[in-house]
Amino acid sequence: MTDDTDSSTPALQADRLGRRYGRVWGLRDCTLTVPAGAIAGLVGPNGAGKTTLLQMIIGLLQPTEGQVSVFGQTSHADAAATLARVSFVAQDHPLYRDFSVADMFHLGRAMNPSWDQELAQERMDRLGIPLKRKVKHLSGGQQAQISLTMALAKRAPLLVLDEPVSSLDPVARLEFMRDVMATAADTGLTVLIASHVVSELERFCDWLIVLTSGHVQIAGPVDGLIAEHRLLTIPRATPDAELPGLRIHRTDSDRHSTALVRADPARLAARLRPGWQADPVGFEQLVMAYLQHRPQTAAADDPVLAAARPGPAAKEVTR
C-alpha cells in the first residue's frame, strides 16, 4: 500500500459532490466523510442516488460538480489509480459465465498488480468451491462468494458493496457477511455497504449515511447519531416549534404524539416539560425516520428536482 493510506486520511471524502442526468440531478450537494477502518452503511430508496454515488467513488462516473476522494486521491482524476484503491462488488455479481473459477482468478491476477492468489485459493478451499468448476454451474451464493473473493484478493484498502446480499438466501447472506467482517477485523479494511435491508445493517455498520431524493439526509458515526436523537412522547397539541430540538419525524395519535428529534442531549433534558417522556432511539427506528424525512430545504432550493418529483411522500420508493 502507498503511504497515503494511513489512518488519519479519511477513506472516503465527498465535497459538494453532484451529478446531473439531463435536467435531473441524480445526486446533489453530497458532503460526507468516512474514516479509515469504518464499516459504513449507505441506505436509501431506489432512485435516491446510491448507485450514482458509488460509481463516482470508484471512478466510473464523472461528477458534474464537486469532488470525491478515496484515501486522499480524487477518484475521477486517475481512474486506474482509483481502481487500485477500491474493490467493488456489484449487485448482480457480474462474472464471465463460461469461465472457470481458475480462469476468473487468472484474469484477476493479470489485471491487478497486488493480486493475492493465495488468499483467493484458500477461500475456495474453505468454501468447498472447485477451481475447475465453471461459473455458470455455481449457485447464486457461490457466485457472490467468487465476486467477493475477486474483490478481497485485490487487496485494496476500500471495499464497496452494492446490495451485495439482496439476491442471496439467508444462509448465503450470513456466510458472505461473516467473511467481510472477519476480513475487516483482520486487515482494517474500510467497507461501504449499500443496502435496502435496514434491519440487517445494525450489526454491520459503525457509520451511517442516509440518502433520499439525491440528498444526504444524515451521515456520521452510528453511536454519535443515536446519542443525539431522542424519541419524545408528548401531548398531541404540542406544536413542532415547541419541541426541544429539530423535528425529524412525528406520528400523531388522538391524544399524544411521538416525535423523533435531533438535539444536544443535555439541552433537551433541560427543556423537557412535566409529563413528557424522552426515550433513546434504536438504529432501525432512526434510519426509518430519516428515510421518511422531507426537509423543506432539499426541494425548495432545487427547482429542477422539485419539478421532477412525482409528488409528496411515498412515491419516491418506486421512482
Next chain:
Amino acid sequence: MFRFRLDGSTGVPPYLQLVHQVRQSLLLGYLLQGDRLPTVKDVAGDLAINPNTVVKAYRQLEHEGLAAGRPGQGTFITGSLSPDPPGAPGAQQALRESLEKWLRDAEDAGLSDDAVTALIAVARHDVNKEKV
C-alpha cells in the same frame, strides 16, 4: 471456547447484547475467572458483526472489571459476578420483606398484576432518570 449469539429483533444494541451474555454467563457459572474470550476476529466472523462493536463490548467489560486484555494473548475473564452480593445477605432479606409488604398493599388497594408491573416499570424509569 465461549461463543456469543446475536438476536437482531430485540432492539438491544449489538455491543450490549455481547456484554449482557458475558455478565449472564458469569452469574450462571458458565464463564470463570481465567477463561479466554474469543478474539475480535473470531466473533466478527462468527456472528457477521462489525469488529468495532466487539472491541466496544470488550472495552465495556474491561471498564466493569470483568475482563482484561493481555497484549498478544487476547481478552480474559478477570472478575466474577455472584447472584448474592457479598456481605449483603441481610440487606437483601430486608429488601425482600419490604417488597412483599408493598405487594400485599398493592393487592389490598385493588391493583391487578399488570398494574403492579406497569407501576414498577414507571418507577424504575423515574429512578433511572434521576441518575442521568
